[in-house]
Amino acid sequence: MATTHEITAQGRKDEGKGASRRLRRAGMVPAVVYGGGAAPQSIQLEHNSVLLAAKNEWFFSSILDLAVDGKKQKVLVRDLQKHPYKLQVLHIDFQRINENEAIRLRVPLHFLNQEKSPAHKTSGVVISHNMTEVEVSCLPKDLPEYIEVDLADLKQDDIIHLSELKLPKGVEIPELKLGKEHDHPVVTAHAMKEEVEEAPAAAEGEAAAAAAAAPAAAPAKEEKK
The missing domain is CATH 2.40.240.10 (Ribosomal Protein L25; Chain P)
Structure with missing residues (x-):
């Protein structure tokens, strides 16, 4: 309501x-x-x-x-x-507004229980809110001030899509009618990628470059007999 x-x-x-x-x-x-x-x-x-x-x-x-x-x-x-x-x-x-005609409006998303989720408690996992609001369509009487997104069960590598949002009765997301490619991720939980140390490779590259830059050795002279 x-x-x-x-x-x-x-x-x-x-x-x-x-x-x-x-x-x-x-x-x-x-x-x-x-x-x-x-x-x-x-x-x-x-x-x-x-x-x-x-x-x-x-x-x-x-x-x-x-x-x-x-x-x-x-x-x-x-x-x-x-x-x-x-x-x-x-x-x-x-x-x-006409109370008998559907309206389209962007409403905010409220993320709940993130601190209680397994993803939040897992070291190295980053929880990203890819969206903070979503456009809905409904009659004026059904327009919500916000939509709740419960993250209590969110685990590493989980993705919550638009189609998984729990909408109030009479409310829909028009973008979902455009096809599966419009079912965008709302929340993702991914582990941070560790940067691979490239020091050894870099050292080898520097050595090769130094060798290439060094002047060629003069050919040895033959002894006269």
Whole structure:
């Protein structure tokens, strides 16, 4: 079951770059809401509240209750623009959703019990998280905030693929429909390869090079009889 979070905003009529700059100087974030069979709407949000919310996974992977002037609508964050070096949100795009239509969204993966796994307890084994999020398709009501990946039984040389993830009811991974070659590894547990010492071979190579570079010995002179 999807968890919703409420975000408060106000409608705005002033548009354009100049209006957006004025909003930012006033501590607000310009944004737009579109889709859902309704006309796009320009809105504004309090910057610090947005910046705080954006630090959470759910802000990008959950359905939000966006309250614009008190009127709620269910949306997803489709784009968030940040200043290249300042701690500042510049603009947000929200998309309205239809609760009767499937949506596609990337949700984070949460890895559990790695420290309890045999692979973690085996010396020299490296556990790699090849993916940290996955795109799913489902109805809005079934959207999970994250998907758990239990690594308690992970052993050396084990590989967990996309098809092995335990998905909530009503949730699927569209990429798996494209063929077996799209069943990518999510987690791998492999032993580190030890580097073979090449010192002897290198020494032989240096000796051979030195011999080749040395001047040839002068032929011995025959004794005159």
